[in-house]
Amino acid sequence: MTNLERLQKLVEFQQVFLQKKHIYSLYAEEEKKAKILSEENQKLISQLNDLKVNIEEMEKKISEENSKKDEIVKKINDLEEAKEKIKVARQMRSWEKDMEKQKQELSIVQAQIDYDSAKLEEMKKNFSHLDNLIKENQQKIDELVAFADKIKSEHKEEIAQNQAKENEIKEDFDVQFIEYFEALLNKTEGNALVEVEGEACSGCYTILPTSLQGEIGENVPVDEIQILQCPNCFRFLYHSSWLR
Numbered sequence: 086m087t088n089l090e091r092l093q094k095l096v097e098f099q100q101v102f103l104q105k106k107h108i109y110s111l112y113a114e115e116e117k118k119a120k121i122l123s124e125e126n127q128k129l130i131s132q133l134n135d136l137k138v139n140i141e142e143m144e145k146k147i148s149e150e151n152s153k154k155d156e157i158v159k160k161i162n163d164l165e166e167a168k169e170k171i172k173v174a175r176q177m178r179s180w181e182k183d184m185e186k187q188k189q190e191l192s193i194v195q196a197q198i199d200y201d202s203a204k205l206e207e208m209k210k211n212f213s214h215l216d217n218l219i220k221e222n223q224q225k226i227d228e229l230v231a232f233a234d235k236i237k238s239e240h241k242e243e244i245a246q247n248q249a250k251e252n253e254i255k256e257d258f259d260v261q262f263i264e265y266f267e268a269l270l271n272k273t274e275g276n277a278l279v280e281v282e283g284e285a286c287s288g289c290y291t292i293l294p295t296s297l298q299g300e301i302g303e304n305v306p307v308d309e310i311q312i313l314q315c316p317n318c319f320r321f322l323y324h325s326s327w328l329r
């Protein structure tokens with residue numbers, strides 16, 4: 086393969102790169118948004134799972150407190166029943182003391198139940214809020230992914246052709262060179278091989294050294310064409326007359 090043929094192939098490779106970039110640009114924003122939302126949803130789902138565990142623990146705690154309350158209520162009822170049988174004043178004082186103690190305990194456990202129930206209510210509200218947020222996000226993600234998929238499917242043939250062309254050209258170059266060229270394409274956004282305009286590189290508009298100017302021109306014989314780079318921006322250079 087002559088250097089001119091190599092340059093022609095690199096031009097083609099660059100065109101394929103630009104076509105791929107163009108197709109990607111049609112859904113890039115949606116794909117990025119979907120990715121950000123997915124990451125956000127992963128965090129929310131983990132928060133939701135933590136909250137679920139906390140709610141279960143709180144429900145268990147309240148259920149234990151209610152059992153305790155039932156026991157106290159039962160003791161108070163027993164005391165009420167026993168009251169009629171008391172004949173001696175001394176026993177009555179002891180009964181009053183017991184009753185006072187149970188009522189105090191009942192009031193403490195009731196306050197704890199009320200406090201924990203309010204907390205549980207708050208947790209359930211948060212749970213439902215998070216759950217809705219996750220569902221809303223998922224809906225948005227699905228829409229964004231569907232949009233990207235639609236564009237990809239509309240350009241299916243073009244994408245396949247580009248990929249085939251790219252693979253075909255890659256085989257004509259050694260891996261190291263083509264990887265470097267691809268990196269340069271990425272860096273220059275698809276402008277890695279440029280024409281020399283007058284005496285300057287049309288990539289960075291730097292005036293080329295005189296020696297380089299002599300090697301890239303209309304009058305260079307085909308078999309003397311070299312693959313040269315701009316010493317300033319490292320883009321590869323060609324003369325427009327070479328590719329006519």
Ligand SMILES: [Zn+2]
Nearest residue numbers: 286289315318
């Ligand atoms: Zn340059």
